[in-house]
Amino acid sequence: MLEIKFCENNYTHGIEDVVNKIKEQLENVTVEVESCLGYCGDCAVGPFALVDDELVQADTPEELLEEIKGYL
Structure with missing residues (x-):
């Protein structure tokens, strides 16, 4: 299960x-929102976002969503 x-x-x-x-939209993922990730x-x-503790960045929220989907 992917942790985001x-x-x-x-x-x-x-x-x-x-x-x-x-x-x-996504299955087999755990989503957490924390006060600070450091x-x-x-x-x-x-x-x-952190996807399985790996930093994932993008220029827009839409691009970030696509980057995250790439981990599935």
């Missing part, structure tokens, strides 16, 4: 839609 973690501070980059789409520099720059 998001930082709640990254919601300013539109991550909420990504979280909701993953929960609705990637503050990356969090300030743009959308990101």
Whole structure:
């Protein structure tokens, strides 16, 4: 099962839609939203997530969703 973690501070980059789409569309994934993941520099720059503890970044929330889907 794929584990995906998001930082709640990254919601300013539109991550909420990504979280909701993953929960609705993808199976065999665990989604967690934490208060801080410790990637503050990356969090300030743009959308990101940790997929099985690997940093995944993109320029837009839509691109991040596609990057995450690539791990399935």
